[in-house]
Amino acid sequence: AQTVTQSQPEMSVQEAETVTLSCTYDTSENNYYLFWYKQPPSRQMILVIRQEAYKQQNATENRFSVNFQKAAKSFSLKISDSQLGDTAMYFCAFIHLTGKLIFGQGTTLQVKP
Amino acid sequence: DTGVSQDPRHKITKRGQNVTFRCDPISEHNRLYWYRQTLGQGPEFLTYFQNEAQLEKSRLLSDRFSAERPKGSFSTLEIQRTEQGDSAMYLCASSWTSGNVGNEQFFGPGTRLTVL
Numbered sequence: 001a002q003t004v005t006q007s008q009p010e011m012s013v014q015e016a017e018t019v020t021l022s023c024t025y026d027t028s029e030n031n032y033y034l035f036w037y038k039q040p041p042s043r044q045m046i047l048v049i050r051q052e053a054y055k056q057q058n059a060t061e062n063r064f065s066v067n068f069q070k071a072a073k074s075f076s077l078k079i080s081d082s083q084l085g086d087t088a089m090y091f092c093a094f095i096h097l098t099g100k101l102i103f104g105q106g107t108t109l110q111v112k113p
Numbered sequence: 114d115t116g117v118s119q120d121p122r123h124k125i126t127k128r129g130q131n132v133t134f135r136c137d138p139i140s141e142h143n144r145l146y147w148y149r150q151t152l153g154q155g156p157e158f159l160t161y162f163q164n165e166a167q168l169e170k171s172r173l174l175s176d177r178f179s180a181e182r183p184k185g186s187f188s189t190l191e192i193q194r195t196e197q198g199d200s201a202m203y204l205c206a207s208s209w210t211s212g213n214v215g216n217e218q219f220f221g222p223g224t225r226l227t228v229l
Binding site: 033035037045046047052091093095097098099100102103 | 144146148153154155156157158161168169204206208210214215217218219220221222223
């Protein structure tokens with residue numbers, strides 16, 4: 001069975017600094033996708049970034065980038081130049097071959113002014 | 114607004130009552146997913162539809178839960194004889210999938226259920 005683990009329940013960062021959120025996963029599949037979703041307080045979940053496992057190049061979306069280590073089954077999210085609006089719960093997720101998402105427990109990120 | 118919508122946003126009910134939630138996906142999306150999220154946890158998969166066909170149900174979905182997507186558009190999730198353990202946020206998501214399951218799932222705002 002696929003599992004996703006986020007070992008950091010809470011993190012904080014000063015505005016304009018960089019923070020890295022960790023995620024590890026377990027799967028026997030070779031082709032899959034990984035996601036980071038953001039859930040702001042009382043607001044709906046939105047996609048931050050997506051990584052295709054067969055692509056060696058790490059995905060980047062503006063201030064957000066990932067460090068994808070397939071052999072280690074590690075998928076961390078780096079947020080550069082943190083902004084107050086980045087305060088949210090962040091979920092790492094793996095997509096099963098049927099299409100359902102398997103989420104980690106989440107990391108609550110607080111950006112401090 | 115052409116995003117995923119859910120109704121109601123909040124529902125408070127007494128134990129033993131039946132409740133029904135509705136999800137309207139993005140109109141061109143053929144897949145619709147239901148997830149359940151308890152406080153401080155990640156969402157857990159419940160069930161999903163491709164068009165009107167329900168293709169998978171989680172073992173979390175007991176016999177008291179039923180979901181439908183009658184015309185391949187909106188979906189309903191019904192919980193019969195609610196229990197306090199059913200209290201959670203119920204999330205709906207939709208996506209377009211034509212073989213590539215890695216497409217983004219768009220989430221609705223959720224329905225928060227409180228069972229007293």
